[in-house]
Structures are given as C-alpha cells and as structure tokens.
Amino acid sequence: MSDFTQRIFSELQNALPGADALPRAQLQAALESVVRRMDLVTRADFDAQAAVLARTRARLEALEAEVAKLELNIDPSPTQS
Incomplete structure (x- = not known):
C-alpha cells in the first residue's frame, strides 16, 4: 500500500496550498493505517x-x-x- 499512499500524498501536495509543510512521515503513517482498515x-x-x-x-x-x-x-x- 506504500505506492497507494505515496500517490495520495503527492495528490495532496498538488491540491493543497502549503502541503509541503505537512509532516510527511506522520501523514504517510496515517494514510497507511486508514488504507489497511479499508476493505480493498x-x-x-x-x-x-x-x-x-x-x-x-x-x-x-x-x-x-x-x-x-x-x-x-x-x-x-x-x-x-
């Protein structure tokens, strides 16, 4: 799922102004946690x-x-x- 979360993170950076200031490691960990709980x-x-x-x-x-x-x-x- 790392590929998936990386794509989401990249989209967030493109869509949100100031997204570069987001804590990358924490955001990626949170995204991976959410994805793991989804029935995908x-x-x-x-x-x-x-x-x-x-x-x-x-x-x-x-x-x-x-x-x-x-x-x-x-x-x-x-x-x-």
Whole structure:
C-alpha cells in the first residue's frame, strides 16, 4: 500500500496550498493505517473475480435456456392410468 499512499500524498501536495509543510512521515503513517482498515482488493483480484462472475452468469443463462427448452417439451396434459 506504500505506492497507494505515496500517490495520495503527492495528490495532496498538488491540491493543497502549503502541503509541503505537512509532516510527511506522520501523514504517510496515517494514510497507511486508514488504507489497511479499508476493505480493498487489488485490481488483479477484482479482475479475476469479475471474470469468474462473467463465466458464472454465462453458464446460468445457458442453463436457464436449457430449462426453458425442456419445459416446452413437457406434455401439459395429465397422464391417465
């Protein structure tokens, strides 16, 4: 997360006038602490889960189509014994 906090620190320096006067070590430590408590995932993990979801959704749609096709083949008239 150091890369992430470094980017945030750089953005703060660009956005806030006088940000150069901010205590860098304390601010970076505070940012890292906040980031650790957040429920974040890496882009790679997110992309992997998105791919799993896409495959699952495609499989579900295929199964739904198959069930609909099978339902059309069911004889709706009751069987007589």
